[in-house]
Amino acid sequence: MPGKLGLGLGDNLMSAATAVVIEDYFWDRLVVDTLSCLEPLASGSVVDVHDTWDLINNPDSPPLLVDYTPEAAPGDEGYWDAAITEQLVNGDFANTSTWSAAQNISGGQLTKTNTALVTQSIALLQAGSEYIVTVDVDTIGAAVQVYVGGTSSGNLVLGQQTIFITAGTTDLLVGFNNGNGSTVINSISLVQNNITPLDV
Secondary structure (H helix, E strand, O other): OOOOOOOOOOOOOOOOOOOOOOOOOOEEEEEEOOEEEEEEOOOOOOOOOOOOEEEEEOOOOOOOOEEEEEOOOOOOOOOEEEOOOOOOOOOOOOOOOOOOOOEEEEOOEEEEOOOOOEEEEOOOOOOOOEEEEEEEEEEOOOOEEEEEOOEEOOOOOOEEEEEEEEOOOOOOEEEEEEOOOOOEEEEEEEEEOOEEEOOO
16 A cells, blocks of 8 residues: 555545546547547537637537537636737727728728728738637628638628638738628627647
């Protein structure tokens, strides 16, 4: 038996009973031919208590029925650094500054005036890097997309949505492509998807 810690504490310091059970909210441990294997928890059984990763039950993508994606605004749990710096200026359309033509800003909303690009220049935009765009769409008059360095997203939908997009090599511009005079945006945010192991 291992040596006891402390003196004069009696003879019942050790017990064969299980003291702690560590629950894993992400993986199931399976034994296959005497080998231990890990597989993602089945859809419906995942408990999403993580600040860095978003666990989404996805019954349409067997056999891996849970999608593991970075949180749109990840927190630092002590194991990962989540370096989040907003790249856009006036993304809440509080004033008429920073955004190019083909738009009208009023009442905290941006309205497209034609199909041309509405953008602002981001000096530190890195081609080939993944960015997280959070955009809130009030009204869609015609198909409209987020534009990042020459890469366009899929068509936006009504309401708030989060888009993971890789910056293109065409330019340093970020904004909206297409749409029309009935396309209204409430807000947009752009952060680099930069989750790295904590340097300890």
